[in-house]
Amino acid sequence: MIFGEVDAGLDEVPGVVSVYAGRLDAPPSWLRHADVTHxxxxxxxxxxxxxxxxxxxxxxxxxxxxxxxxxxxxxxxxxxxxxxxxxxxxxxxxxxxxxxxxxxxxxxxxxxxxxxxxxxxxxxxxxxxxxxxxxxxxxxxxxxxxxxxxxxxxxxxxxxxxxxxTAADLAALLDAVATGATRPGPIATPAGCAAMLDVLRAQQVRQDIAEGLPAGARLAHKNGWVRGVRHGAAVVYPDDADPYLLVVCTTTPLADDQRGDRADAAARRLAADISARVWRARHDLTPAGSPATPPSAPR
Missing domain, CATH: 3.40.710.10 (DD-peptidase/beta-lactamase superfamily)
Known part of the structure; x- marks a missing residue:
């Protein structure tokens, strides 16, 4: 598993960190607590x-x-x-x-x-x-x-x-929209899905997953945060590799800024670091297994 070392490092992060990473319309390459609700x-x-x-x-x-x-x-x-x-x-x-x-x-x-x-x-x-x-x-x-x-x-x-x-559910929705822009799918017509992707590409709050990507990298994404929670869900479009899905959901004290700053720096860095690691592995996002490798149980 190409993300085994990263997964082990995330075991040291307080709270629960969920990840779904993989190519569009394909089994995931990395699942971590992907069915845990946040x-x-x-x-x-x-x-x-x-x-x-x-x-x-x-x-x-x-x-x-x-x-x-x-x-x-x-x-x-x-x-x-x-x-x-x-x-x-x-x-x-x-x-x-x-x-x-x-x-x-x-x-x-x-x-x-x-x-x-x-x-x-x-x-x-x-x-x-x-x-x-x-x-x-x-x-x-x-x-x-x-x-x-x-x-x-x-x-x-x-x-x-x-x-x-959950990370898996957000990935399923984004996958349905992204693939639905090129062929009929369950969510909307190809024109409707393409219009949704245009809105997601116009995202102005370029934090979390976006912060881990090189300047100019294309993505369609939505993030979300409240005290104790920091999430990012994206379709990333590299110029030199197939598009891929990345969802990071965190429920962690790192996102609990006592000053009331909703854009907590530590939680943002965590999502950005995961994003950067997946980007570096973008050419190697093969399925983790069939059935997909199950996530370890959260502590």
Whole structure:
């Protein structure tokens, strides 16, 4: 196993580090705790993006029709009052600056990804619905991931309704989108999948996996972070090798910055180091085995 030494080194990292690495449309080359669930943070926005494109292709909504930008959302807990987002927890002033005005859902979906806007995410969820997001996970073949509520729906969170992902499930969704851009797949039409990849390539928060790649390396990706959690999920497109998937999910004290800095440097370096090592092995990403080598149990 070409990543055996790296895997052993990660055993010394506190918490749980999950990794999925391998070429598109192929068995993985490296699995580490790939089926362990983590709090999703903003990686759940990948499934929300796909749900919007599916709804548009089915004619259930027009992504270019203007919708009102408001900060009032339906809780996933049936008996709870509406909830709202906190502007200081968001990363995108552009959406907040339009509060009380109108903007197309397509634009909101882009801001949800490229700047990880929480307000835009909840607006898109309000229009596509959580069942549509669940359908995306099912169609991708995800086994453990769930998007049970919007962001900052604290009443739902207190009731145990949460958002979870695994490295393997995020890889399955990205694989379905990336391969679906070249041939019909389960998530959307090739045109829809290509449009999603364009949004993921336009990502402006180039941290985590992106930081471990050479300057100018092409990737389509989404990351996510909250205190104690730091994730990155990407399709990487080397010029000299086949495209590959890399997902790194970490639930670790390294991401628990007591100063409240969400972009914790140690957790980012960990993801970047894993990314750099996979990049160096990009010509040797052969399947780890059939069936794939199982991850060791987390401590």
């Amino acid at each position: 709090y999703a943070a903003s990686t759940m926005k990948l499934a929300v993006l796909a749900a919007l494109h599916r709804a548009a292709e089915a004619g259930r909504l027009d992504p270019d029709a203007p919708v009102e930008i408001r900060n009032r959302f339906t809780s996933a807990r049936p008996d709870a009052p509406p909830f709202s987002c906190a502007r200081h927890e968001d990363n995108d002033d552009a959406v907040w600056d339009r509060l009380g005005k109108h903007a197309p859902l397509r634009w909101l979906a882009e801001r949800m990804i490229v700047r990880s806007s929480n307000l835009a995410t909840n607006l898109v969820i309000e229009h596509v619905g959580l069942p549509a997001v669940a359908e995306v996970w099912t169609l991708a073949g995800a086994r453990h991931s769930v998007t049970g509520r919007g962001i900052e729906d604290f009443a739902a969170r207190q009731a145990g309704i949460t958002n979870l992902v």
